[in-house]
Amino acid sequence: MPFDAPPHTAAPSPALIRQWQRHLANERMEEQVYRRLAQRRRGEDRDILLSLADAERRHQQHWIGLLGKHAGRRRMPALGVLVLAALGRVFGSIFVLALAQQAEAKSPYDSDSFASDEMAADEKVHAEVIRALAAKSRSRLSGNFRAAVFGANDGLVSNLALVLGVGAAGLAPHQVLLTGISGLLAGALSMGAGEFVSVRSQRELLDASEPDPASTEVLPALNIDANELALVFRARGMTAEEAARAAETAIRKSQARAVVTFLPSSMQSSDHEELGTGLGAAAASFCFFASGAVIPILPYLLGATGLTAIVLAAGLVGLALLVTGGIVGILSGRAPLPRALRQLAIGFGAAGITYALGLLFGASAG
Structure with missing residues (x-):
């Protein structure tokens, strides 16, 4: 109409x-x-x-x-x-x-x-x-995507700060490049290992709270009148009346060889999909940290030196920070420009501090 x-x-x-x-x-x-x-x-x-x-x-x-x-x-x-x-x-x-x-x-x-x-x-x-x-x-993206975005941004910011700091201190270009490569490998391995342990630990904690499938094998032998099984459902948040009904249903299902779970229906989404997998999160974190960390050393890989290499590195990382910040803003349903500028300010702020410290230490050493 x-x-x-x-x-x-x-x-x-x-x-x-x-x-x-x-x-x-x-x-x-x-x-x-x-x-x-x-x-x-x-x-x-x-x-x-x-x-x-x-x-x-x-x-x-x-x-x-x-x-x-x-x-x-x-x-x-x-x-x-x-x-x-x-x-x-x-x-x-x-x-x-x-x-x-x-x-x-x-x-x-x-x-x-x-x-x-x-x-x-x-x-x-x-x-x-x-x-x-x-x-x-x-929700499907959040696990591995979170690791990927954090890994890329950490690689961009940490290696830019490292390269600018040692470059400002007066190291030779090949020494700056070696430092940047070392920072890339060390950071990527650390990020990947840390993400793997984090996700696996979260999954193990959640798995420890779920019912043991083997415990359902004893259900046919339970006394349906005493119904000890009701205590399990009460411990998982049901009222006494709800727990008694759920326990009776579970015992009858077990006698009919049907699938039984000790979780209330509101708690039966236990695949932990939003966490991602340990290996997936670790691989994403490693690869994206490395892809971010390689950008600050690209000018040195291409033969640039001195202030030219520093300016090129900062410019390339700035563009990458704007892109990653904008993508995060879009996927979170927010305006991309403020998130992109925030990402840029944080990254350049950290790099600026290390660059200033490198100048200070370089002057002191001289």
Whole structure:
């Protein structure tokens, strides 16, 4: 059903027509994005994305009704929508969903008197729908992706600080390069080992809290009247009545040779997917630390020396910090630029301190 357009007596100005045409172009492009995403999904997620696409088509009818004879003029969508559509053709759905969440949350309809209240409300609800869809993908990414991002940033910052510090102290270029390579290997190995131990320890702690599968073998021998099994369920948070019913059900299932678990239904998601695997997290941390740490020594590998090498190293690392910070911002559903600048400030702050200390020690030694 088309939306009711606000009444207006005067003919719309050219500027207003262009604004409506831009809104129409945005809605058309967003519909295409949701339909492309739906093609990559199955089940409930696919149906939800198609419903969002249908909603964007309803919004188009509102602007078509206002534009009348001017609806046939095609305009370019807003830059953010164009970027969203372009990235949607290249990257996975998590990246596109994160961008779509930002786009829906910044809808211009709140301040546009020609957009209906229903449309403005739709956009806010769409943002929450996208947030929920993106949350599923974020939970799958969070383990190994966290290790990868932290590893890359640690490699960038720590090795830049190391290279600038020893370079400012007056070491020869080949000595700076050797120091940078040593820092790369030492840091990558340390990060990989630390991440492996961290993830494995977390998994072992969680596994220790889960029921022992072998304990279900004794269930058929339990006294169903005394029902000691109820104590297990009570210890896991059930009330006495709930525990008694759960224990009786578990014993009857065991007698029928059905699968039994001692966990309440609310606690039966125990695959720890969000942690990632120990080896996966270690490999990601090692590789991404190394990929970050190699950037500050690239100028020295290519034969640059002195101030030229320092400036090149700082510039390359600055670009990399902006990229990684921006990606983290996008995937977290936040504006990428502030996160990119924050990453840059932290990295250059640490490197600046070591560079100043290197100058100080170099002057003292001289």
